[in-house]
Amino acid sequence: MLWEVEIRPLGRDAERERVCDEFDLLTHGTRGGDLVSASSRGYLLEGNLAAPDVARFCNELLVDPLVESVKISPLGTVLDHPAFTVLLKPGVMDPVTESVLKAANDLNVPVSQVRTFRRYFSHENLPSQDCDTLVRKVLANDAIEQVVIGPLKSDHLALGQPYTFKLITVPLRSLDDAGLMKVSKDGQLALTIEEMRTIRQHFQEQDRDPTDCELESIAQTWSEHCSHKTLKGQIAYSETIDGRTRTTHYKNMLKETIFAATQTIRQRLGADDWCVSVFSDNAGVVKFDEQFHVCFKVETHNRPSAIEPYGGANTGLGGVIRDVLGTALGGKPICNTDVFCFAPPDFPPEELPPGVLHPRRVMHGVVAGVRDYGNRMGIPTVNGSVYFEERYLANPLVFCGTVGLIPVDKADKEVRAGDLIVAVGGRTGRDGIHGATFSSEGLTEQSEKISGGAVQIGNAIAEKKVLDVILQARDWGLYTAITDCGAGGFSSAVGEMGADLGARVELENCPLKYEGLSYTEIWISESQERMVLSVAPEKWEQLRKLCEAENVEAAVLGTFEATGRLKLTYHGQQVADVSMQFLHDGRPEIVRSAEWTKPTVAATSPPKPLAPTDALKAILGSFSVCSKEWVIRQYDHEVQGGSVIKPLVGVVEDGPSDAAVVAPVLGSTTGIAVGNGLNPRYADLDPWAAAAAAIDEAVRNVVAVGGDPTRTAILDNFCWGNITDPQMLGALVRTSEACRDVALAYGTPFISGKDSLNNEYRSANRKISIPHTLLISSLAHVTDVTRCVTMDLKEAGNDLYLVGVTKDELGGSHYHVVNGATGGRPPCPDLTQAPKLFAAVHRAITSGLVRACHDLSEGGLAVAVAEMAFAGGIGADVTGLAAISTEGELSDGVKLFSESTTRFVLEAKPGSAADLKAVFDGLPFAKIGTTVADQRLRIASSAGEWLVWAKLSELKDAWQKPLRW
Known part of the structure; x- marks a missing residue:
């Protein structure tokens, strides 16, 4: 018999509230509450079940009587009110049903099939336009779900019919080019005409046509996702800068840039090589201690997440966890990371292109997918970031990473x-x-x-x-x-x-x-x-x-x-x-053409730039910079007991940590630091600079908490637009060359990577390509986690120092974003000086001279000091802008908001001044201020006038408000 179990909340109806809010968002109205009166969830049960069996099963497993009510009825019973029932489409995986079936077996309840559903009750005479929006845009995702209006009717729940074998062959040998491409398109093979011709020739030589299974096997193996055929392929590259053109022919771009850098670094290390396995397994492997190696992999799951955010992100994390489990003879996952790129959540709904989900819905689904998978597996999610830009509207990016431990004797x-x-x-x-x-x-x-x-x-x-x-x-x-x-x-x-x-x-x-x-x-x-x-x-x-x-x-x-x-x-x-x-x-072998010409984009000044205090608050309140506490609090970052520095730090644990530190072997003080770098806006001006800045930021992050820069490995994740465009591919080549150059300069080997290309949306009258996006993830060795530091200011009366050189590098900066300016010079590290600065900061931290350390990134010096202050609940007076090391004469505005790389703010006790000066001897290092007990931030101009004067509560509120959901 078939039974329907409908469960309703006794108190707050959170699902109804969500649906109403989403309807109101899409329609710019406040009518959602008038359309949906209540929601429920439920189960369809099939089996040799009498009503008492179903009631016992509900009471013992399915329903919490303290907060829920249940209604049990035969399937097909007429409903009291108009209703929309949402079910997963046949064949879509539903893990809940597996758990329910297993529980029924354990309880000796004769359930043979289960399906789950959600139900939404509406008012009478729902307008057709509202009904259409509700069903298509809010209640269900057409990619995986179906909506039934009224009572459910079915005579069975079982899926599938017996399969009758029939060998299928695909008649390729006689097809012309048009026919070959039709086979590729109709079969979703994603094969090019050159590849289809090669397959045709191969089977002509065998004097037979391929079976569908053979053709599918080739398509999967040759796919961009599996074979990385662009990065590993031949590319004829032409680069023009200031009228001078350079041409390079790569036979295997990845091998000649990123792989080559790692190989050279390992050769330099010789007997001290701490890499174990790079680019040859599911994850990169490096040495950790005498008992264990550490492996790290970061994957992308972009397109599935664009279509179905929860499932796409859910399986994205599940897949990268299996990458670690499938590395060597099996790695034990010890922590997860995630980085997301979305369009702004306040994007106007009426401007959504056809078939595109609203970014707020995408964000909610993606975060929930990662949350549920990591938390349920008992793996802490300890590091990540969220970046917002309108060009991610149709192609959100979802990066999921996992770090694992492998016993030394299980590495082969x-x-x-x-x-x-x-x-x-x-x-x-x-x-x-x-x-x-x-x-x-x-x-x-x-x-x-x-x-x-x-x-x-x-x-x-x-x-x-x-x-x-x-x-x-x-x-x-x-x-x-x-x-x-x-x-x-x-x-x-x-x-x-x-x-x-x-x-x-x-x-x-x-x-x-x-x-x-x-x-x-x-x-x-x-x-x-x-x-x-x-x-x-x-x-x-x-x-x-x-x-x-x-x-x-x-x-x-x-x-x-x-x-x-x-x-x-x-x-x-x-x-x-x-x-x-x-x-x-x-x-x-296909030779692709790639071109890059340096853009001639002069910086434009806004008609009336924001005052420094207003600009600081605006940057703190921008989506990419603001607090991600709403995301982070959904993740368990304490499970397994090894997290040392958490994603949120400070006096009330709500400040933005630079990186995470994990001690995975309980009882040992040896650890790892995990960080990342991502700067897509810089790539609009120069992909080389953007890649260099991303690597610098990733290394900066782990050094800022105590990671060893000489034992730091990095991973690359390229997400690009349509690489059949020579300009688009040219930017990718320039980015790869930067990865090679900077890795060699910093001594940071690439140990793993992944690419996701052709992230472009096309409709009849619109094309949206993502910005050139390179994520760099970093993994640093930490000799003693008890020596690590966090970014929050610790006490009043200490000195503040700025490490590094400030340059006129506002191109692509958040200062430009909030002021509406464009162009300019993007940040670019000094490849000779940066490793020396990293080494000096590391020495200062491990020597116990540093009370707090924060790297300078989005928003520059002003944002870094503000974050340190409100995270620690300690005020600051910055009076040393005139003393900081600069490249040329700079305005105070540039000193405050430049995003120049390889810079840190340090907090230290006054008695440490001499020792710090010795550590940074010959390097750019200047005292810029002091910490104070007053709950405010003041920053003086080079002439001594106060440029910024704000209460810490105001700055913190500006930072927390945008995503205080």
């Missing part, structure tokens, strides 16, 4: 011929099909409809069980190699693991969520929470029993074999037989 893995191919974890469904190829293309107004299948929903509890079982199996030596099953599903995981050998897979052995999947869908599905292991046959039974004991599913899919081919069968029928060499090395 090897796939051996004869090993079994074992899948561990979640079952396979249709979720995520074409996710890798979808992530290689731009978005259009139709993406929400045609790419819904590329969106997955994660199950953190299932992944936690997989994590626990894998770490046990690792320590028992039950497998020889492991990787995660992410983009491309089994096609990528098995294909990569068996690239140097070969593999035979029997697809019918794969556990499925429901019936009806074809052999190709099984092969390329991106269902979450799955790992692939290489297991010696004699170890299989022990692994199977371990998984069974932990209620984690495991299945033998096939065998790795030394044939050099990927062979797939389905119930004895061969469905694919592809050369591994063609799969991984057969992609055609």
Whole structure:
């Protein structure tokens, strides 16, 4: 029998409030409360159930009688009021149903199928326009959900129909170029004409057409997401600066820039090389102590998050956690990071392009997705940032990172011929099909409809069980190699693991969520929470029993074999037989053209710039600078007990930390510092400067808390627009060259990276490309976490010092943003002096001379001192603008708000002055003021007049107000 369990809140109806607020936001009205009168949530239950069974199940599990009421009725019962019921579309992953089914089994309640729903009750005679907005824009996401008006009707809840095998071949050999591209487009393969021609020729030589499974395998493997074919490809680059042109031909740009820098740094280090594995595994690995190595990976999950923010971000974090779990023989996740780029949350709804979600809705969903996955897995989220810019409207960027610990003796893995191919974890469904190829293309107004299948929903509890079982199996030596099953599903995981050998897979052995999947869908599905292991046959039974004991599913899919081919069968029928060499090395070499010409953009002055105090408050209150406490408080950053410096610090723990510090081995004072750098606005003026500034900021962050700059590793994440545009690609090349140059100068090796290209939205009359965005993440060794410092001022009567050189570098600054100015010179570090400054700051901190340290970034000196003051509840008098080190004659406004790199503000006791001067001997270093007990900030001009005079409460309120949600 089918039952409907409807649950309503007894008190505040938070979901109704959310829906009403979102409706009002989209319509610029206040009528949401008149349209939606109440909300509920519920379950549809199928099974041999009598009413008492359902009531007992509800009372024991589904309902909290203190805050909820429940109504139980047969499915299809007429509703008392007009209602909209929202259900996930068939095949979309719903982790709640899995938990409910498991609980029903534990309670001996005969439930065979479950579906969840949300319901919204409306008033009579709802206007059609309001009804349309409510249904399409507010209540549901059409990519994954459906809305039913009125009572639900169904005779069963089971999904899927039995699959009848039919081998499908794709007639490529006789197709012309137009036909080839139609196959690519219709199949969402994201293959270029050159690639389609190469595939056609390959199968012409074999005198046969490819099966659909073979073609899909090639498309997944050759996708931008999986193969990074632009960054690793040939590029003819032309650069023009001040009338002089330089040309360079890269055979493999990534190898010749970022990889080359790391290789050179490791050669310099020689026997002291602290890198273990770089760019060769799922995450980069560096030495930590005698027992453990540390690994770090940062991934992007942009397009799925644009279509379905919660699921996209949820599985983005889940995927990068599996990257760490799949590194070496398995890393234990110890902390997470996240960086988001959104359009402003106050963006006018009427200006939204077709098919684009409002940025506030995107932000809410993305934060919730990361929150739920990390918190439920018991992994602290300790560092990140949120950046706002209108050009992220259609393509929000979601960067998720994970750091892990790997025992030193588990750092190597090897796939051996004869090993079994074992899948561990979640079952396979249709979720995520074409996710890798979808992530290689731009978005259009139709993406929400045609790419819904590329969106997955994660199950953190299932992944936690997989994590626990894998770490046990690792320590028992039950497998020889492991990787995660992410983009491309089994096609990528098995294909990569068996690239140097070969593999035979029997697809019918794969556990499925429901019936009806074809052999190709099984092969390329991106269902979450799955790992692939290489297991010696004699170890299989022990692994199977371990998984069974932990209620984690495991299945033998096939065998790795030394044939050099990927062979797939389905119930004895061969469905694919592809050369591994063609799969991984057969992609055609394409020479892309790239150009970059230095823009001639002179700085423009606003008609009437803001007064310094007003400008300071405006910058503090800008979305990119303001407090992100609303985000941070949703994350658990204390779980596992290792976080030393938190994302919020200060006297009441609400100030912005420069970086996080984690001591992952409890009882040890050895730790790691994690930071990041991101400066997209600088890239409008010079991508080289933007990349250099991002690296400098990432290193600055970790040095400011006590990280060792000589043991700092960095990661790159490139998010770019349409790279078929030579100018767009030229900016990418210039950015890569900056990464090489700065990494070499700083001695900071790149250990891992990821790119997400073609982040461009197109509709009939509009094109939106994201700004050139490079995220640099940093991981620094901390010898003794007890020596670390935070950014908040500690006590009155101490001295304030400015470290570094201030330059006329307001180009792309937040000062320009709040004043409406453009152009100018973007910040650019001094590659010779910066490493010396980092080393000196590190010496000062580890010597105990520094009470507080804060790096200068967005908003420059004025913002840095203001943040230090209101975080510590200690005032400051800055009277030394005339004493600071500058490049040329600068106005006081430039001194206050320039965003020049490699600068820090230090707080120190007066008795430390002589020792500090000795540490910074010969480097730009000047006393600029003192801390005071009065709750205010004053900054004097070079002539002695007060430029800034504000209460700390006013500055803090300006900083906290924008996202005080």
